[in-house]
Amino acid sequence: MKRLFVDLEICSSCKECAVACDYFYHPQNNGISSLREYATFATICRHCEEAPCVNACYHHALERARDGHLKRYAMRCTSCKSCTLACPFGVIFQDFIPYLDSKCDFCVGTSEKMPACIRSCPEKAIQIQEFAAEDQEKDIYFVGQHLAVHARKWSREDIQPQKKK
Numbered sequence: 001m002k003r004l005f006v007d008l009e010i011c012s013s014c015k016e017c018a019v020a021c022d023y024f025y026h027p028q029n030n031g032i033s034s035l036r037e038y039a040t041f042a043t044i045c046r047h048c049e050e051a052p053c054v055n056a057c058y059h060h061a062l063e064r065a066r067d068g069h070l071k072r073y074a075m076r077c078t079s080c081k082s083c084t085l086a087c088p089f090g091v092i093f094q095d096f097i098p099y100l101d102s103k104c105d106f107c108v109g110t111s112e113k114m115p116a117c118i119r120s121c122p123e124k125a126i127q128i129q130e131f132a133a134e135d136q137e138k139d140i141y142f143v144g145q146h147l148a149v150h151a152r153k154w155s156r157e158d159i160q161p162q163k164k165k
């Protein structure tokens, strides 16, 4: 199945994003911000049980969903950046939480042409690719139905002390 693929190892280190977006109903939409938000919250976020970011949000705009993933309610978020300061792991980049929120719908249904983000990303960090399954050895993970992410995923098991043999 084809998915929109974002390589966070490239995208997170890009200094000046030049990516364009084609969102008909919202010409100023900057879908790359929400794309990075989804991808980062699903893979790099530590999914803290007592999440400092959630506790720091006075607007109740952040919650941990049932699957443990962080979820932000854009209609409540005022872009105050308290969560950015509260996260001890530097997960919430300021550009994820703009005051005017943008959406990425993965350009579902517009497959006759390449999405603008793919055409405009000079680093080739966004592509459409066919994936049969996730590949943990290559750090490829699925997020929802339409997105695949390349990232060094954090996992609680990674920091458990190795048992003596």
Ligand code: SF4
Residues within 6 Å of the ligand: 056, 057, 058, 059, 060, 061, 062, 072, 076, 077, 078, 079, 080, 081, 082, 083, 084, 097
């Ligand atoms: S930026 Fe948004 S989500 Fe973060 S603390 Fe402020 S209101 Fe909450």
Ligand code: SF4
Residues within 6 Å of the ligand: 045, 046, 047, 048, 051, 052, 053, 054, 070, 086, 087, 088, 089, 090, 091, 092
């Ligand atoms: S964003 Fe930071 S503080 Fe919030 S759950 Fe993820 S790692 Fe924890």
